[in-house]
Amino acid sequence: MGDGAGGERKTKSILIAGAGPAGLTAALELARRGFVPRIIDDGQGPVPLEESRALGINARTLTLLSASGVTDHIVAAAQxxxxxxxxxxxxxxxxxxxxxxxxxFCAIHGLAQGATERLLIAALAAYGIAPEWQTAVDAGIIADLLKPEVTLRRADGATETVRPDILIGADGAHSAVRKALGAGFPGEALEAYFYIADFRYAKPVDAHFAEITLCDPGMLGRLPVSADVLRYISTLEDFEGRIVHPEVVAEKTWASQFRIHFRHVEPMAKGNVFMAGDAAHIHSPAGARGMNLGIEDACWLAWLIAEGREEEYSALRIPAVKQVLKQTYGLTRLVTMKNPLAIAMRNLFAPSLLRFGPARRRLLHSIAGYDTPRPPWIDWAE
Ligand SMILES: Cc1cc2nc3c(=O)[nH]c(=O)nc-3n(C[C@H](O)[C@H](O)[C@H](O)COP(=O)(O)OP(=O)(O)OC[C@H]3O[C@@H](n4cnc5c(N)ncnc54)[C@H](O)[C@@H]3O)c2cc1C
Incomplete structure (x- = not known):
């Protein structure tokens, strides 16, 4: 099965709302197959480099971004x-x-989201395509799903009405495109909050391992961002006092907190309007799947559009989305449990389970992102 790259310039007009990882990947994967998509974003530019946000890049994403050449740059820059x-x-x-x-590929690499976005933007520039920043899609209610009409609103107040052949909503968790379709975002919010702080150290630290310390109740995670920056993530508001820093702290570069939601839209498309990334699904960061799943959506959608089979998108993606939501839900429950008996059972059984081949292999498989369907257009072993 070919991946549809190269060949003639394709004439279908495609508008991508949102230049986060999912939207940028959709634009790049379409561009390398001969399309000239337009990509707009209401932000001022990519995520600032010091905000680590989604920093885990799994092996499946590296497989998917190989064809565009982005993988080589990620591997060179990431931990x-x-x-x-x-x-x-x-x-x-x-x-x-x-x-x-x-x-x-190694199961998982760490790279700040802003760095990943810049690599995608640079690859897209080679096709003469750049995101139009400070341009918001104001979709109202989309009446004609086959030729969706949307208004673009720039920072200076200027507006433009467009009717693309295909509209891709990659505009994040609060997606205007999803709302314009009248689609719900069913699911649940957990009580738990996650707290994040990134620290830059005076000297390089060991950035080759990730660690979760179970505090019972609660957890404290340590994840490498770069050779001298570590991210700490916790369910405990007072977590900073529990950190054992490996080196002298030069500065706290970023801090954030968010509540965990598990939600997804179904179907992920109506007519010629498609949703990808956080616009279509959100879940906890446990397992580092969010950005990777959005990149995967974007790659599948671009391939299906090039094949003229985009109507299959939702049916092909929903099983992968459900699998990842189920897996991250399980992991999140494991690290947020409060019942002392359940905690004792977990601490007793989890280590011996992980010592055996099958459970360890399953965990590694999902960290690598290999538990979702393999991209059929990739004809080499992952
Ligand atoms: C503060 C914060 C911390 C996070 N921390 C983590 C973490 O620790 N681990 C983790 O795995 N994930 C984290 N995430 C989530 C992660 O960033 C997302 O999963 C990932 O960015 C999803 O990519 P996306 O392209 O689908 O959406 P986004 O990255 O959200 O991109 C959507 C883009 O759409 C644009 N947009 C929104 N509305 C419109 C509109 N109407 N018109 C045009 N453009 C629009 C936005 O400006 C944005 O650039 C965090 C997110 C935030 C906000």
């Missing part, structure tokens, strides 16, 4: 995460060597 440890106090409950995953 391969070779070990994933779970601790309870000083005791190491499990140490999963992610390098034992067979295949071309």
């Amino acid at each position: 391969p995460i070779g070990h994933f440890r779970i601790r309870s106090g000083a005791k190491v409950l499990a140490d999963v060597d992610t390098r034992r995953l067979p295949g071309r």
